[in-house]
Amino acid sequence: MDVEALLSNCNFSMLEGKVDSRILKSVKCMGFVKPTRIQAEVLPHLMLGKDVIGAAKTGSGKTLAFLIPVVDKLLKLGFTKKLGTGCIILSPTRELALQTYTVLKKLLTEIDLSHCLIVGGEKKVKDILALQRGSNIVVSTPGRLLDHLQNTESFRCYNLKCLVVDEADKLLEAGFEKHITGIISLLPSKRQTLLFSATIDNKVKSLVKLALHANPVLVSVNEDRQSTVTGLQQGYCICPVEKRIPWLYKMLKKTKKLKVMVFFSSCKSVDFHYDFFKIHCRAAVLSIHGKQSQSRRKEAYQKFVEAGNGALFCTDVAARGLDIPSVDWIVQYDPPTDPKEYIHRVGRTARGLNQKGSAVILLRPEEEEFIKYLRKEKVYLDKYSFGDPPNEVQDMLEDLVTKNGVVKTLARKAYLSFLRCYKTHPMKKIFNIQTMDLKLAAKAFGFLEQPDVDFLKSQKS
Structure with missing residues (x-):
């Protein structure tokens, strides 16, 4: 995929033949025709299986930027419930996790990939049942996810292919550093990792060294003159x-x-x-x-x-x-x-x-x-x-x-x-x-x- 061509033409239809047609149909039904800059720039790298750091200010469209390649990857690998969890998406708050999960469900309208939302404040029994059935994509907050990784035997993530760390700076600001370290230590090291953050400070850089493979691709779209969007x-x-x-x-x-x-x-x-x-x-x-x-x-x-x-x-x-x-x-x-x-x-x-x-x-x-x-x-x-x-x-x-x-x-x-x-x-x-x-x-x-x-x-x- 040609990044500059995708940017200049700004149309998701350019992904036809490269991304599962059901994903593109869902994207169209959601009302999206043109990709945002972060989507256009990270998609080529993610589709090639590279580890990526996406630096973009809030509201830039990061959620679809990682969901499209994640879903496409699991489809190409033929994931079913029997294979367990293929992707984990970490979010700093319950609301953001729910929001990501809502977008995910819309993307999977015609796609048979199992999925679940695991956050604090909900009954753990519901989580365990979902994990026992086999959830291909798990959206979670760090505390509850670490709890299940440590204590829920039916949480099968040995086939994990993707880890998404969303709003990394907010995760660290909220004091989840130890949780994330614990989570990463329990996950398979052979995986693709996607890290998205509005800012890339020293703490985020330390997390990058811990979670991502050597030489990840850095895509930054925060370099415009103003710190807030032009509209x-x-x-x-x-x-x-x-x-x-x-x-x-x-x-x-x-x-x-x-x-x-x-x-x-x-x-x-x-x-x-x-x-x-x-x-x-x-x-x-x-x-x-x-x-x-x-x-x-x-x-x-x-x-x-x-x-x-x-x-x-x-x-x-x-x-x-x-x-x-x-x-x-x-x-x-x-x-x-x-x-x-x-x-x-x-x-x-x-x-x-x-x-x-x-x-x-x-x-x-x-x-x-x-x-x-x-x-x-x-x-x-x-x-x-x-x-x-x-x-x-x-x-x-x-x-x-x-x-x-x-x-x-x-x-x-x-x-x-x-x-x-x-x-x-x-x-x-x-x-x-x-x-x-x-x-x-x-x-x-x-x-x-x-x-x-x-x-x-x-x-x-």
């Missing part, structure tokens, strides 16, 4: 801390016919804002954060994927890897931990080929310097003005917090977690709690009087 329109709004709720209310009203993701710094903040906007403002809102049950997170994710409009309130658990179609706006209501996390958050929109999206970050007047840090990462933001937000929603919130004990409890927990995130923020020079008026910050959570803050006794209010 993304980005801006920031300066908003006094006490006007945050009216600002968000107005933002949600302006985008009510669109699909919006709103990022918060803590689970408790998500819970409070979800309760207020969903129940009391009757907004079309869903929520996802790391302390919810697996079933609730899964249900919210699926609903938002299928939704034509509405808002998803979330923490950074949704900032990496999730491929939610047609997200129009990313709202960073609370600040990210650093410019890198900013980039991951906005990567939830303007995904794929020729896609467009918008993003806005809300900053206090004292935090505008953060824009300079983003410029160093080649991220350029316009300054937005949304006009004066409505005061009536602030009055409604304050009345609720005064009279409703449940809302007051949620508000207090959210307020304290908001302050804790500022107190421990890695970029203290910018996101500095010492420059924050705590009484005015309390108004953003509906309090007329500032709640007691034990961990900031020395902080002036």
